[in-house]
Amino acid sequence: xxxxxxxxxxxxxxxxxxxxxxxxxxxxxxxxxxxxxxxxxxxxxxxxxxxxxxxxxxxxxxxxxxxxxxxxxxxxxxxxxxxxxxxxxxxxxxxxxxxxxxxxxxxxxxxxxxxxxxxxxxxxxxxxxxxxxxxxxxxxxxxxxxxxxxxxxxxxxxxxxxxxxxxxxxxxxxxxxxxxxxxxxxxxxxxxxxxxxxxxxxxxxxxxxxxxxxxxxxxxxxxxxxxxxxxxxxxxxxxxxxxxxxxxxxxxxxxxxxxxxxxxxxxxxxxxxxxxxxxxxxxxxxxxxxxxxxxxxxxxxxxxxxxxxxxxxxxxxxxxxxxxxxxxxxxxxxxxxxxxxxxxxxxxxxxxxxxxxxxxxxxxxxxxxxxxxxxxxxxxxxxxxxxxxxxxxxxxxxxxxxxxxxxxxxxxxxxxxxxxxxxxxxxxxxxxxxxxxxxxxxxxxxxxxxxxxxxxxxxxxxxxxxxxxxxxxxxxxxxxxxxxxxxxxxxxxxxxxxxxxxxxxxxxxxxxxxxxxxxxxxxxxxxxxxxxxxxxxxxxxxxxxxxxxxxxxxxxxxxxxxxxxxxxx
Amino acid sequence: xxxxxxxxxxxxxxxxxxxxxxxxxxxxxxxxxxxxxxxxxxxxxxxxxxxxxxxxxxxxxxxxxxxxxxxxxxxxxxxx
Numbered sequence: 001x002x003x004x005x006x007x008x009x010x011x012x013x014x015x016x017x018x019x020x021x022x023x024x025x026x027x028x029x030x031x032x033x034x035x036x037x038x039x040x041x042x043x044x045x046x047x048x049x050x051x052x053x054x055x056x057x058x059x060x061x062x063x064x065x066x067x068x069x070x071x072x073x074x075x076x077x078x079x080x081x082x083x084x085x086x087x088x089x090x091x092x093x094x095x096x097x098x099x100x101x102x103x104x105x106x107x108x109x110x111x112x113x114x115x116x117x118x119x120x121x122x123x124x125x126x127x128x129x130x131x132x133x134x135x136x137x138x139x140x141x142x143x144x145x146x147x148x149x150x151x152x153x154x155x156x157x158x159x160x161x162x163x164x165x166x167x168x169x170x171x172x173x174x175x176x177x178x179x180x181x182x183x184x185x186x187x188x189x190x191x192x193x194x195x196x197x198x199x200x201x202x203x204x205x206x207x208x209x210x211x212x213x214x215x216x217x218x219x220x221x222x223x224x225x226x227x228x229x230x231x232x233x234x235x236x237x238x239x240x241x242x243x244x245x246x247x248x249x250x251x252x253x254x255x256x257x258x259x260x261x262x263x264x265x266x267x268x269x270x271x272x273x274x275x276x277x278x279x280x281x282x283x284x285x286x287x288x289x290x291x292x293x294x295x296x297x298x299x300x301x302x303x304x305x306x307x308x309x310x311x312x313x314x315x316x317x318x319x320x321x322x323x324x325x326x327x328x329x330x331x332x333x334x335x336x337x338x339x340x341x342x343x344x345x346x347x348x349x350x351x352x353x354x355x356x357x358x359x360x361x362x363x364x365x366x367x368x369x370x371x372x373x374x375x376x377x378x379x380x381x382x383x384x385x386x387x388x389x390x391x392x393x394x395x396x397x398x399x400x401x402x403x404x405x406x407x408x409x410x411x412x413x414x415x416x417x418x419x420x421x422x423x424x425x426x427x428x429x430x431x432x433x434x435x436x437x438x439x440x441x442x443x444x445x446x447x448x449x450x451x452x453x454x455x456x457x458x459x460x461x462x463x464x465x466x467x468x469x470x471x472x473x474x475x476x477x478x479x480x481x482x483x484x485x486x487x488x489x490x491x492x493x494x495x496x497x498x499x500x501x502x503x504x505x506x507x508x509x510x511x512x513x514x515x516x517x518x519x520x521x522x523x524x525x526x527x528x529x530x531x532x533x534x535x536x537x538x539x540x541x542x543x544x545x546x547x548x549x550x551x552x553x554x555x556x557x558x559x560x561x562x563x564x565x566x567x568x569x
Numbered sequence: 570x571x572x573x574x575x576x577x578x579x580x581x582x583x584x585x586x587x588x589x590x591x592x593x594x595x596x597x598x599x600x601x602x603x604x605x606x607x608x609x610x611x612x613x614x615x616x617x618x619x620x621x622x623x624x625x626x627x628x629x630x631x632x633x634x635x636x637x638x639x640x641x642x643x644x645x646x647x648x649x
Contacts, residue, residue, distance in 0.1 A: 058604035088632055091606040119631065167603060200626050200633070201583070201617045315635045319623040327637065328624070417637025418624045421605060 001049040002076060003042075003154070006099065007083035008092050009056030010423050012111045014038075015141035015432075016083055017053040020151070024435055028305035029423050030332065031056060032350035037073055044154065052077065058091075060098045079157045080106040081150065086116045086123060086138065089182055093174045096132065101164045105157035106134050109150050113138040120185035131177045133160040142429060196425050199312050209316045212309065216300045221378065223296040228379070232288035241270050244280060260460045273380070274509035281505055282456040285376070286449045290501050291441075293375035297339055298440045299433070306428035306436075310335070311420055318418050324404025325411065326351075327418040330360045337364035339371045339440070341533040345540055355413035361541050362407060362549040365533055366556055367400035369500075369525040372448065376504035377521050384514045392521050399526065399560055403552070447532075448499070455498040459491075459506070482558055483523060484565035485516055496524050497531055515568030519561055526557045574648055579625055579641035581615040587646035588612050594643045605634050607644065 003020075005013045009031030018024050021040030027033055038053040054070045062068040074080070082099055084092040089110075099106055108128075116123060129136045135153040139146030165173070198204040244262055251258040263277025272284035304310055310332055318328030330351060337344025344364045348357040369377070381388050408415070462468045468491045476487035488510055496503035507520045528550075529537070538546045575590055589611045592599055602608065606629040616626040622638040636644075 059600065061600060088606075088630060090630055091604070091632070094604060167600065171603070171608065197616055200635075202619045202623070205617075311635070315619070315624055315626065318635075318637070319619055319621050328635075417640050418635055419601060419605070419637060419640060420635050422626065422633040422635055 001044065001047065002078045003044070003049055003051045004054055004073060004077035004080045004104075005052065005083055006054050006070065006074070006080050006095070007056060007111075008058055008085060008088075008095060010421065011056065011083050011085040011092065012141045013056060013083045014053055016081070016109060016111065016139070016147075016150075017051060019141055019144055019147045021051050024439055025053060026436055026439060027432070028302075028310075028436075029308040029426050029428075030305065030310045031421055031423070032329075032332070032347075033305075036346070036349070037069060042151075044151065057095065059095060060102075074102065074104065077104060079154060080104050081109055081154075082106050083109045083111050083141075086110045086113050087119055087121060089121075089123060090174060090178050093177060094170060097162070097165070097170045097173060100132065100134070100160040101162045103159055103161055105159040107150065107153045107157045108132060108134055108136045109141075109146070110136055110138045111141055113146065114140045114143075122183040122185070124181050124183075128177070128181045131181060134158045142432065199309070200315050200422065205312070205316050209313055212304075212313075216304065220293070220296045220300050223299075224292040224375065224378070227292035227295070228288060232292060236272055236284055236288050240283075244270055247279070256464055259464070260457065263460075273505050276456060276460065276505075276509070278453055278456055281502075282453045285501050285505050286372075286452045289379050290372045290375045290448075291444070293371050293378070294339070294444045295437070295441055297371045298437050301335065301339060302433045302436045302440075303428050304335075306426065306433060308423045308425045311422045314418070314420065315422070322415055323408065324363070324401070325359050325408025325415050326356055326404070327415060329418060329420055330356065333360050334364060334368060337368040337370070338374070340444075341365055341368065341370050341529055342536045344368065345533065345536045348540065352416045353413060355411050356416065358541055358545050358549075359404070359407045359411060361537055361545070362552060363400055363404055365529040365537055365549060366526050366553050367396050367403060369396060370530075373500035373504060373525055376501045376508075377525075380504060380508045381517055381521055384517065388514060388518050391518055392525075395518075395522050395560065395564065396525055399556060403556060407552075451532075452499050452502055455495055455502045458498070459495055459502070478558075482565065483519055483561040484569040485520055485523075486510060486512070489516075489520055492520070493524060493527055497528050497534075500524060500530055513569075515564075518568060519564045522564060523557055523561045526553065526560060528553070575645050576648065577642045578613070578615065578627060578636070578644035578646055579618065579638055581625075581646055581648070583615055583617045585648055586612065586614045587648040590645040590647045592644055594640075598640065598643065602636075602640070602644070606630050606632060607634065607636075613646065 005017055007013050014025050014027035014034050020042050023040035025038050034053055034055050040051045041048050042051055052073060054073045057067040057070040060071060062071050080099055082096050125136055135156045137146055137150045137153050139150055199208045248262045248265060261278050263275030263280045265275045270280060272280050275281055314328035314331050317331050321328050321330055333344045333347035336347050341364055345361045348360045351357050377389060377392055471494060472487045472490040475490040479485050479490050480487055489507060492503045492506035495506055503524055512520060581587060589607060589609050591609055592602055611629055614628040616628050616633060618625040624635045624637050625641040627634050627636060
């Protein structure tokens with residue numbers, strides 16, 4: 001049996017899904033968190049039932065890709081749970097009526113039920129059941145209230161099977177249902193609502209946006225650097241280094257196997273970044289340098305997502321984003337891309353047109369460095385002076401802007417306008433934030449660490465075979481003349497295709513001047529995205545888009561790197 | 570209905586309240602706005618608008634909707 005969770009964006013379908021199946025999926029306080037459907041299982045009437053979290057949709061007339069997915073899923077379901085935001089019954093009922101015109105039995109979950117009380121909204125449940133002809137269960141998915149009753153109501157799921165109506169008829173019906181079922185005690189605007197409005201007013205909103213972004217950036221850096229200095233570095237230096245030194249001695253202090261496992265280490269001391277063994281750099285880079293940033297970045301992102309601030313940020317940056325051929329909502333995939341480009345490009349599905357998706361995905365893959373690379377830049381370039389880190393960020397931001405201006409003109413089509421619902425601010429629940437953080441950190445550990453180890457292994461083997469020198473020689477003329485980097489850096493750039501963090505570690509081992517290190521970091525950030533991003537780009541945007549983006553990328557890298565080379569070297 | 574009282578949602582001042590008279594646009598625009606609760610007869614409050622033709626924010630049924638400048642100019646509002 002297939003159970004579908006259907007509803008407007010941001011009504012809490014993903015939370016209901018997690019409650020029903022025990023499968024934790026990402027949920028946030030902004031419309032469009034779920035762009036793809038997620039499947040899970042639950043026991044129902046002694047049999048395994050499949051539960052599908054369908055992307056949020058306002059209507060069944062598809063206007064965006066997420067809505068098209070919803071439309072397709074609907075044909076396959078046996079029962080629909082229509083998740084409805086009880087604080088906004090009128091608008092949510094439109095989808096409910098459309099569902100009732102399909103031939104699918106359904107149950108209505110009246111979610112966010114707890115908030116109706118504070119807002120002076122009274123809903124007569126019995127009358128609503130009668131009007132709709134289906135079971136209606138009040139729920140508070142975040143606390144789990146009403147979930148049991150929801151499951152118990154499933155066998156009573158009914159299909160009113162109304163004949164299709166026009167949209168005017170539906171709104172008329174909704175008007176009469178609301179008139180009989182809902183009573184609102186008017187309340188005046190509270191000071192909290194007034195405060196909340198300050199974040200979407202032009203002037204105060206811009207100040208708040210800058211404050212939040214700067215605070216987040218500094219907070220992430222402070223927390224990460226603290227974890228590195230007080231936890232990770234002591235762990236590696238005091239506990240792990242003696243083990244490695246002992247192992248190195250046992251293996252005779254040299255040889256191919258020694259170099260692969262331990263790497264090249266000096267007498268009695270280990271440079272964990274540059275030694276390049278599986279058990280030295282292979283563990284230190286992902287665990288001690290990158291993981292702290294992943295942890296604090298996603299903690300901050302989770303808080304921002306669940307607070308409901310992100311759609312407000314989208315409003316504030318809308319005017320700027322229009323200059324790049326996008327609208328404000330494109331800032332959300334971009335922010336996700338700062339963690340990892342892969343979910344960033346996936347999230348472009350919330351945007352309406354193919355043109356916008358191509359522009360955002362291209363901008364992300366070229367000008368948005370992922371958290372792994374940023375962590376390495378902080379660690380390695382930061383050691384030469386904070387101003388160089390700022391320089392790298394400024395250059396990438398300028399590239400993002402310039403490329404956006406260019407793409408807006410180069411890619412045919414018009415920029416659709418912003419049209420989004422701004423959810424109310426909510427205090428993020430610690431439980432939800434920690435759970436979401438765990439999903440993402442776990443993802444990093446199981447997906448990234450094996451690739452890091454694989455990359456270190458491949459690099460060692462190719463080095464020992466002398467193959468890298470052949471590659472380096474072949475590409476050397478371009479790299480040395482245009483970018484002003486030593487020819488060995490070709491190898492690091494090639495490794496960037498596997499993992500940017502490992503590649504950055506290789507660059508650091510090359511004895512570069514500070515200028516070269518800055519150029520190397522920028523080029524690494526812009527040059528071919530890692531293989532995971534590449535595959536997702538291909539899948540989401542298509543082959544011709546990928547080829548175009550790659551062409552643009554090569555030109556952009558050469559121009560940016562060339563200009564930096566002229567200035568810095 | 571006096572013509573002087575009808576303005577577009579883009580021109581409405583922040584804090585002003587009015588009722589939607591009509592949406593001057595195609596079927597698709599109509600449907601998209603309707604799905605978000607903006608349709609003829611609805612009472613709305615302008616929360617704010619950005620400068621430089623930025624998006625307007627309208628409050629409908631206690632919900633804030635951000636809406637691009639071009640679309641906002643096609644929503645006609647009768648103020649009290």
